[in-house]
Amino acid sequence: MSELGLCSRREADEWIAQGWVRVDGKIVAELGSKVLPQQRITIERQASAEQSKRVTILINKPMGYVSGQAEDGYKPAVVLVNAESRWQEDQAPQQFHPKQLRSLVPAGRLDIDSVGLLVLTQDGRVAKQLIGEDTSIEKEYLVRVKYGKPGQLPEADLKLLNHGLSLDGKKLLPAKVRWQNEDQLSFILREGKKRQIRRMCEAVGLKVIGLKRVRIGNVKLGDLPTGQWRYLGADEQF
Template identity: 65%
Template sequence: MASSRPRQEDGPTRTGRVQPKTGAVAAAHPRREVPEAPRPHTPAPARVAPDDAGVRLSKVMTERGLASRREADDWIDAGWVKVNGQMATLGQRVMPDVVIEVDPAARQQQARRVTLLLHKPIGYVSGQAEDGYEPASVLVTPGNRWTEDPSRKEFHPGHARGLAPAGRLDIDSTGLLVLTQDGRIAKHLIGNDSEVEKEYLVRVEYTRPGQLPEEDLKRLNHGLELDGVQLRPAKVSWANEDQLRFVLREGRKRQIRRMCELVGLKVVGLKRVRIGSVVLGKLPLGQWRYLRDDERF
């Protein structure tokens, strides 16, 4: 039996709303899909080596002479280093042939770091305090600055912070001690491949009858071992009747004193007077000055 309800065509309803088309009519007008907006892409940090491969970026930077390990980590953390064009991350491992870029801002910070020359007295250690003895860096105060310092730098309290000795002097030795905030200078002076000469005046007493044989003087120049390791050639000659001049290109612990003991000499005084082309000169005992801009080690 046919329904008595009138057939409803597509169009406005009693509420004024339009009913959607159905069947063949709807198929002729498919619903249009609105494409999703593309999500912003954030490039991942440059990982140019797997986590368990490659070399730490800071080590590669050090090997290339770009910075010390500590500086490299600081620069990476500050966002001043890129690897193959992408921002580096702290602790990142890379392959040795990557392209490393350092932002000029890091160089500017490096340029503000200072290097000081101190005439170290006996009784101070070169580095960290030990056995109740103070580090030589405590002498870096405005009152201890050499009044004839040729540098025009104005002292700032920050210049006394973060100073590291670039080459040690024993507690019972005096002379030229380099204290620096610049990791490149430290690496140049005390790195494993450093060729910088260090010159010392060494007052000695001969513990055997007579005088030091010429053969033993030759052994001081080349032929001695310490801890089973052959020492590099040195330049050792008499400065006067009781004082030797040593020129070394290495710095083993208490090296000169131990070398002298091997040939029957007792060291009664040791003073470093030169590092590279930088000399102690007239710098008074216990005082310091800035490394001049024209001085090079």
Template identity: 65%
Template sequence: MPESAPAPTTRLNKRLADLGLCSRREADDWIAKGWVRVNGQVAAMGLQVGAGDRIDVDPKARGQQSQQVTILLHKPVGYVSGQAEDGYQPAVTLVQQRTHWRGDPSKQRFAPQQLRGLAPAGRLDIDSTGLLVLTQDGRIARQLIGEDSGVEKEYLVRVSYGAALTDVQSAFPAAQLARLRHGLSLDGKPLKRAQVDWQNPEQLRFVLTEGRKRQIRRMCELVGLKVTGLKRVRIGRVLLGQLPLGQWRYLGEHEGF
């Protein structure tokens, strides 16, 4: 009789992430601390697990997660989303006590340790403004920027078309608007279908489910539009709302993307 094929296995950190418990990086941290058991045994780093293996996570890991914060920042133009570059400040430098929005409905208080491991979950380029998410929580990062993320991101985009600086809507061909919605490629890869509509005669509303580098600006260039202003106003179910420019608030306990 032919031997049956071995049951497929997955690295433990990936299995924990796929279960929605944490990010892979966070899983590695838990494993290193001895907080993960497989079939009753403390798991080793790099362990492969099968579908039938029982995985238990120490309550200490949950306690650590409950202390992690997610911050919503209204990023101004002139700040980069991630690491400092070309003399420009990273957006995280705006997260200080004095820039915490007084209208924040959350009861959380700012503490310096909340800056540790705080990283952007998605980009917003230096020339753009609007909602930027910074998080310590690997689950939220994975939800927003993981390979299988389909979370909507909404933008208001002011444009010009050749000599047309006003009433751009009348000058811009409908066929080109259709290409913005579907049919364009960047870096040799087709873009996912997008929602693109006129918000007013000089401003388009984009809703995307992916985040290629400078995607909207490059999409507009391909159809002859020039972006003169770009603002992100929504990520999933979370709105920029009344959050003032350069200020931030906490993601509320009952909010989610």
């Protein structure tokens, strides 16, 4: 069910337990049941209705908040999601309700000292799309840097940032890295290793002064103010 993009693995477990899943018309109530390629999986309406209530939230994360669980005394970004901090220009028809905070998890990391677009979702399909093993969705960052040597970063090192670096003994996927102005680079990545951009920059003698994520796939941060949030619109897709 997860591989077909119907839901997340956790949702699949819940739906099977509720009796909302059929294979070739017969209800399957046992977790881990085998399904043959030619068999047809159908979902009861209750599951679809339940899924449609699940929200995806876009937040402009400020510095000093962690993406997921609270750690080292720092608060998670989800504490910023409440009725008062919703962006006034959000056009989505949903009304905020505290139950939307249940199972609201980050779909991807943004370091404590990084800012910008963070996705929090209750929808396993969105999480799989953004952080699944086979995701190819681009993430764009604006990165303010300082070069540790005299002069400017050599062109050969800029090429290395685009392709040729390795982290933890593994080659990085090709990236798109270019200068925005004399001290700011644009990074477009299709992967998200821990502190990847900072470590890439260190490898060529650059120190990151500031890092902001401005786009995930087709969804842009836009004018969303720092510390505020909005719903992912029904017409928006990553």
